[in-house]
Amino acid sequence: MKLPVALLSIALLLLACSLSLSHAQQGMRMTPEQRAARLKDSLALSEDQVAKLLPIYQESDKKREAAFAAAGDDRDARMAAMRSVMDSTDSKIESLLTDSQKAKYGDMKKQRMQRGQGYPRRPQTN
Numbered sequence: 001m002k003l004p005v006a007l008l009s010i011a012l013l014l015l016a017c018s019l020s021l022s023h024a025q026q027g028m029r030m031t032p033e034q035r036a037a038r039l040k041d042s043l044a045l046s047e048d049q050v051a052k053l054l055p056i057y058q059e060s061d062k063k064r065e066a067a068f069a070a071a072g073d074d075r076d077a078r079m080a081a082m083r084s085v086m087d088s089t090d091s092k093i094e095s096l097l098t099d100s101q102k103a104k105y106g107d108m109k110k111q112r113m114q115r116g117q118g119y120p121r122r123p124q125t126n
Contacts, residue, residue: 032057039093042108043101052096060089 030038036053039045045053067081090109094102 032061043097043104045101049096053093056089056092056096060085063088 032054035057036050039053040050063085064082067085068078071077071081094105097105
């Protein structure tokens with residue numbers, strides 16, 4: 001009787017881990033539409049702002065893919081390209097925002113960087 005319960009527990013644990021991993025990977029690969037919707041909710045964007053935001057995210061994705069392809073295996077070149085694309089995207093987004101939205105967006109960027117999801121960083125060497 002204990003064996004089926006143990007097997008069921010293990011199966012549920014594996015399912016939970018799989019769903020968690022899938023969710024984490026999905027967050028890393030959000031579509032431009034998903035990112036625009038997320039920012040809309042976070043900053044209370046108007047429909048006009050969202051309509052202008054979507055092409056910015058689409059252009060950013062294309063530039064990022066092209067930069068990664070051009071950089072090949074050169075990690076430093078990929079990181080520099082990523083920083084450039086992110087800086088450009090951030091400035092375009094900020095140009096659409098009101099002053100209060102800009103302040104909140106700045107806070108969001110700080111939090112993103114603290115969580116390690118912001119600009120790529122090189123490990124410090126001594």
